[in-house]
Amino acid sequence: MNTDNLSSGLEDYIEAIYIAELNKTQLKGAELARHLNISRASVSEALSKLVTKGLIQYESYGAIKLTEKGKMSAIDVYHKHNVLKDFFETILAMSPAESEEIGCKIEHIVSKDVLERMRQFTLYCKRHSEVIEDYKKESL
Numbered sequence: 001m002n003t004d005n006l007s008s009g010l011e012d013y014i015e016a017i018y019i020a021e022l023n024k025t026q027l028k029g030a031e032l033a034r035h036l037n038i039s040r041a042s043v044s045e046a047l048s049k050l051v052t053k054g055l056i057q058y059e060s061y062g063a064i065k066l067t068e069k070g071k072m073s074a075i076d077v078y079h080k081h082n083v084l085k086d087f088f089e090t091i092l093a094m095s096p097a098e099s100e101e102i103g104c105k106i107e108h109i110v111s112k113d114v115l116e117r118m119r120q121f122t123l124y125c126k127r128h129s130e131v132i133e134d135y136k137k138e139s140l
Helices: 008-022 029-036 040-052 068-090 096-106 112-127 129-139
Strands: 063-066
Touching (some): 008 029
């Protein structure tokens, strides 16, 4: 699924809904608003857009559920987020909290090519731990 036609805000919504589903938690609009720290009105507007795009099933005050199309899109966003977070923690030795924050911001703009290169480089460095150790020695 290509998420290029989704705004960064809508990507955040479907990722949060996906994570709730992974945790087997039913998510309603009010909980989503609290989780994302935004107004209930903004959530209602975004959920309406996601319904129109066929990414979620939702009725006012009911639980939000990803459609198959929505799940594919959410998996794509979630994957980008995790690749970036892993890169920042493993390669740049950033804290998990900072990696999470930066990854969340960059996931919306990174190209598939750059993301794949980051993923491959992270895997290479994990297989060759001496590369990471040398980097850490030189950067201190």
